[in-house]
Amino acid sequence: MENIDFNDTDDGCQENIDKNRALYIFYSSVVVVEFILGLLLNITVIHLFVFKIKFWKSKTIDIFLFNLVLADILLLVGLPVKAYNFQQCSENKVVCKVQLFLQFLNRGASIAFLTIISIYRYYSVVHPGRRKVLRILKRSPQISVFIWVLLGVLTIPAMMQSFIRCNSNENGELLNTVVLLREIVFFTQILIPFFVLVYCSIRIIKRLEQKSVGDKTKLRKAMFLVTSVVLVFAVCFLPYAITRAVQLQTNGLVMHDEKVAIVKLYDGLLCLSYVNCLLDPILYCLSSGTFKKLYISMYLPFLADKEHPDTSEDTADD
Template sequence: MMNYATCPRISFDFTGRFLIPVYILVFIVGLVANGWGLKSLLQNWRKLKIINVFVLNLGLADILYLLTIPFLVVYYSMKNKWIFGEAFCKITRFCFNVNLYGSIGFLTCISVYRYLAIVHPVKVMGRITLTHSVIISVIVWLLVSVQSLPDMFFPKTFRNNTEKCFDTTDNDHVEDYLKYSLGWTLTGFCIPFLITLGCYGHVAVVLWTLKRTDKVLKQRSLKLLFILILLFSVCYIPYYAFRNLQLWSRVLTKQGICYKWYNGVYIARQISRVLVCLNSALNPLVYLHAHEDVPCCSKRCGHKLLL
C-alpha cells in the first residue's frame, strides 16, 4: 500500500466554493440561450435545410448536459456527498461526456460543411442532402457514445463509499484511466480540432484573396471562424490539458513522487471544468451565424443553393 502522507495535502475546499455559483449561472444562462437559439432555428427551419440538422443536434447535446447540472450542484453543496446512487453518478458523468464530445463533433461537422459550401460549392452542390446530414448526425452520436462508454466501467466511488462521485476514477485505477484519457483526447478533441482549424483556415484564405466575395458575407463567415476557434481555445484546450496533467500528478503521487505544482494543477483543473461547461452557454452563438448565407466562391452557383 502506497503512503500518500509524504505528499502535501491538496485543498479540495476550492471545488465547492468555485463550482456551485458558476454551475448555477451556466444552468440558467445555458437553458435560456439554448431555448432561444433552438426557437430561432425552428422558426427558420425551411430556409436552413441541411446545416440546421447539425445545429439542432448541437443544441440537444447542450440541453442534455444542462439537465445534469442541478444534481452536481446538490453534490458540491453537500460537500462532495452524492445521494443519488452510483448508477446515476455514472449516468450523469456519461451525459457530460456525450455532450462534450457531441458538441465538438457537431462543431466539426458545421466547419466541414461551411468549408465545402464556400470552397468547393460546384463539387458538392446537389450531392449533400438532408438525408446525408441526418445519417452523419447519427454517426456522430454513435461515435461519441462509444468513446464515452468505457468511462462508465471505471469506478466512480472510493471503494465501498457510494457517497462519492468522481469525474474520472479512484486512485487504484488512475494509471489505466490516464492511458484511456490520452487516447480519448486524441480521437475526441485533437483530430476534430485540427479538422476545424484546417477547414476554416482555408476558408479564411479563400475569402480574403477573392475580391469578388461580398464583404458582409465575408465578415459573417470570418466571425463564425472566430467564434469556433474561441470555443475550442477557451472551453476545450484548458480542460483536456489540465485533466491529463492532474491524472499524471496522481500517478506520480502513487509512486511517492511529489511536486509543489500539484495543488496549482488541481485548482487549474477545476477552473478548466468551469470553462468547458461554458460551451453549453456559448454554443448558441453558433446558431446566430451558422444559418446565414455563405459566400459562394464560384461564379457557377448562387447563395441560395448552398444552404
C-alpha cells in the same frame, strides 16, 4: 469535482472542500449561472428550430445545428448535480458514473457537430465542385444518427471504470485497457476537431478573400465568425484538456498539496468549458441574418425596431 484521487476515503474529498470552501462556492455559482443562461438560450433556439424553421424540412446545415444545440442542452441538464458536488462532495457512484457518461456523450456530440458544420462549410465554400462529398454531407439525418450511436459506444468506458473521482477508495487508477480507451477518446474528441477547425477556418478565410472583392463588410463578418469559433473552442477546451493530461501524468508522483492544486485548476477550467454551451447558439445560429431577425422578433421584440435590415446569410448555409 471529477478527478480527486487522495488514495483514501471520501474524507479526503470533504477535507479538500472544507479547505477551499470559498473557491468551490464560486465554482458552484459559476456553474449555476451557466446552467440558467445556457438553458434559456438553447431552449429558445431549439424552439425556433422545431416550431418555426422546422429544421427537418430546411437546409442541411440546420439539422446539424439542431443536433449541436440538443447536445448542449443535454450537457447543461447535468450541471445542477455538478454544482451540488462542488459544494458537498457527496457522490453516489452510480449517479457519478451516469453523470460522467452523459457529460462525455453530450460534450463529444457538441464537438462532433461543431466539427461537421465546419467541414460542411469548408466544402461548400472552398470546394463547391466536389458534389460527391457534398451529397454525402447533405445526408445530415443519417450522419447525425451515426454520430450519436458512435459516441454512445465510445463513451461506455466512462461507466465501466471509475473516473478517479467516482471511487476514492481505489489506490490510484491502473492504466488498463478500459482506462486507456477512455482517455484516448477524451483527448481525441478535443484535439483532432481543434486542428480540423483551424484548417477549415484558414482555408475558408483565404477563399473568401479571393471571392469577396469590394465587399469588405461581408468579408469581415465572415472572417470574424470563423475566427471566433476557433478561439472559443481553444479557450474552452484546450486548457481543460492540457490540465487533464498534467493530472494524469502527475497522478501518484507528486505530493498531496500539489495534487489538490492541480485538481482546483482542473475544476476551474472545467467550469470554463461549459461556456461553450452558451456561445454555440450565438456563433452558429444567431450569426445568420434570417435566424437573428426571427429570434429577435420572437423573444426580444423591443430590439426589433433598432435592428437594421440584414439580408446577408451565414457563410455557406446552403
